[in-house]
Amino acid sequence: MSVRLPFALTALAVGLLSATQASAEVDLTMYYPVSVGGALTGVIDELVEEFESEHPDISVDAIYAGNYDDTRVRAMSAIEAGDTPALSVMFSIDLFELIEQGAIVAFDDLVETDEERAWLDGFYPGLMDNGRLDGKTYGIPFQRSTIVLFWNKDAFEAAGLDPDTPPANWNEMAEMAATLREANGDQWGVMVPSTGYPYWMFQAFAYQNGHRLMNEAGTEVYFDDPAAVEALEYWVSLAEDGVMPSGTIEWGTLRQNFLEQSTAMMWHTTGNLSAVKSDADFDFGVAMLPAKTQRGSPTGGGNFYIFADTSDEEQRAAMTFIRWMTAPERAADWSIETGYMGVSPAAYDTETLQAYVKEFPPAAVARDQLEFGTAELATHEGGRIRRTLDNAVQAALTGQMTPEQALTQAQAEADRILRRYAR
Numbered sequence: 001m002s003v004r005l006p007f008a009l010t011a012l013a014v015g016l017l018s019a020t021q022a023s024a025e026v027d028l029t030m031y032y033p034v035s036v037g038g039a040l041t042g043v044i045d046e047l048v049e050e051f052e053s054e055h056p057d058i059s060v061d062a063i064y065a066g067n068y069d070d071t072r073v074r075a076m077s078a079i080e081a082g083d084t085p086a087l088s089v090m091f092s093i094d095l096f097e098l099i100e101q102g103a104i105v106a107f108d109d110l111v112e113t114d115e116e117r118a119w120l121d122g123f124y125p126g127l128m129d130n131g132r133l134d135g136k137t138y139g140i141p142f143q144r145s146t147i148v149l150f151w152n153k154d155a156f157e158a159a160g161l162d163p164d165t166p167p168a169n170w171n172e173m174a175e176m177a178a179t180l181r182e183a184n185g186d187q188w189g190v191m192v193p194s195t196g197y198p199y200w201m202f203q204a205f206a207y208q209n210g211h212r213l214m215n216e217a218g219t220e221v222y223f224d225d226p227a228a229v230e231a232l233e234y235w236v237s238l239a240e241d242g243v244m245p246s247g248t249i250e251w252g253t254l255r256q257n258f259l260e261q262s263t264a265m266m267w268h269t270t271g272n273l274s275a276v277k278s279d280a281d282f283d284f285g286v287a288m289l290p291a292k293t294q295r296g297s298p299t300g301g302g303n304f305y306i307f308a309d310t311s312d313e314e315q316r317a318a319m320t321f322i323r324w325m326t327a328p329e330r331a332a333d334w335s336i337e338t339g340y341m342g343v344s345p346a347a348y349d350t351e352t353l354q355a356y357v358k359e360f361p362p363a364a365v366a367r368d369q370l371e372f373g374t375a376e377l378a379t380h381e382g383g384r385i386r387r388t389l390d391n392a393v394q395a396a397l398t399g400q401m402t403p404e405q406a407l408t409q410a411q412a413e414a415d416r417i418l419r420r421y422a423r
Contacts, residue, residue, distance in 0.1 A: 026317040028060045031078075031088035033071040033143075033302055043337050051324055058317045068302065069383070072097075075307075079103060084309040087318040089302040092130035092139055093378035093386075096218045099133060100380065104305045106136040110319050119323055122344050124367075129375035131303050139303030140322055141343040142334075145269045146297040146366045146373055147204050149290065150276060153283040155264040159183035166265075166287040170208070170234055173265070173290045177243035180264040189243035190265040191258075192235065196251025198393040199377055199386045200300055201267060204289055205231035207296040207374050213389075218379040219421040223389060224404075224411035231292070232403035236396050247398050269300060270366035273339025277360070286362035288369045295372040301340065332356075341366050380421045388413045 034040050041064050048060045065071040068091040075088045090098075098104045111117050123141050131139030153163035159180045167173035177189025192201050203213055211227035214220065222228065238244035258266045259279050273286065289297050304322045306315055324330065331347035334340065336356050342348050348357070348367060357364045379385045392410035395401040401409070 025056075026058050026313050028058060028087060028314060028317055028321065029085040030060055030062050030321075031065045031071050031075045031085050031090070032062050033066065033068045033089060033091075034064050040338060043334070047325065047330070047334075051321060055320065055324075058320060060321060068094075076101070076103065079307065079309060084307050086310050086314045087304060087306050087322065089142055089304055092127075092141070092144070092299070092301060092303045093376050093382055094305075095130060095133060095138055095303075095378060096380045097382055098305060099138060103307060103309075104138050105308050105315065106138050107140065107306070107319075108136050110306070110315055116319075116323070119326075122346060123326075124341075124344060124370055126370040126373045127299055127341070127343055130299065130378055139305055140326060142302060142304050142322075142326060143271070143338075144299060144301040144303075144341050144343055145271045146299055146341075146369045147201065147267055147289055148270050148273075148297070148365050148369065149287045150258055150266050150268060150272075151285050151287065152258070152261060152264045153285055155180055155184065155187060155261065155282075159264075163283070164285070166285060167290045169291045174238065174241065174243065177238065177265065178241065181243050184264075187261060188245060188263040190238060190267075191244055191249050191254055191263040192238070192267045193251040193254045194248045194394060194397050197300075199389040200298060202232060202235070202389065202393050203298045203374075203377050204267070204296065205235055205292075207298065208289065208292045208294060209234075210293040212374060213377055214379055216375075217421075218382075219418055221377075221379060221385060221389075221411070221414045221418070223392070223414060224407045229404045229407055232393065232396050232407060234292075235393075236403055239397065248394055271301065271338060271340050273362060273366075274337060275339070277339075277362075286365045288365060288372065295369070296374060297369050297372070298374050298376040299370070300376050335363065339363075339366075341370075379418065381417050384417050385414050388417070 032044060044062055048062055052059055065074045071088060072090050072094055075085060078085055107120055111120055120137055127141040127144050131137055131141060149166055151166050156163040161176055161179060167176050173190060180189040206213055206228045209227045209231045211225055213222055239246040254266055254268060255272050257263050288295055306318045326343060328344060328346035328350050329352065331342045331344060332350040332353035335342040335353060342353055347353055388410045392406035396403045396406045
């Protein structure tokens, strides 16, 4: 025999059920940077929608906050205003600042199971150098890259160069660039961007010359070392020798310059790979950066962070989302869609990425270059230190100072900034 509840009680029961369901849903706000080419916002939107369909108890509001610096500023402003987001993808090199301000939590303090611990240890070690400090993991690699060399195979062939053989060292790059420039006066031999992230490109030159720009503690930098000066002198010489435009070269438009065949070679993030593959109407190749005393590129890009001033439920939900986003199959799809690296060996073990790399070998170049990689420039007061080095690089490239003068001044400024962190 069924018993009918009075309407008021029925309404009350429905209301209580709705309230319980509403309270069970965790709403996450995520700040996300979009700083390179490709329809990344569309890719992220699709991933968020798929995640929410599989996890109806968690919603994710992705806020696209501009470039990496913009994203950090907006996230920190939200924290100061008492509107802390649950998570963000920000520069991997923001680590020192975020820890110093107590803004983020260590993932080691959130993992609860052996499976989660195995996940934490499953990423490429080279991508973890900018995410770990004092034995704890604060950043999970996601939108990660190395700098790679793109070259126009058609232009190489037209200039009498082997289209399948990119430069392996600095001398070869300068010589090939000169040959390309001579063969086609309307096309530059090579372009290296010097706005946006000049310090990143300079770090690559310095590391190829056997020099590391900072210590692991982030308390000292070595900008005026003779090897660093020599690296900047080489970069400047490319313009002086007429194979690269003089002055600064814009980060944001360089990919288009390459696609329009204004340059036969360019250094840029692997994050541009899928966009170049989609839009190039000529045959191109992708290679590791050329060597001086060694090969090498700093890693780059963004890590996932979870913010401290959030509830336990939000932190657990954020962990669930980050684990889902970095799962091998998803990391493989992300790499194919964008050109960024699959962040774990397991991603490259998937049938999806194995098949793609076999079909399109450039997709593995950035990953393979990790063998010769180094951590990106990261220090205390990182923004100020990077600005100091950026200014020095641009002063040398525009002829305002010699490389030695510019780097000597940058070293003195950096020493003043880092003095209070000296140990």
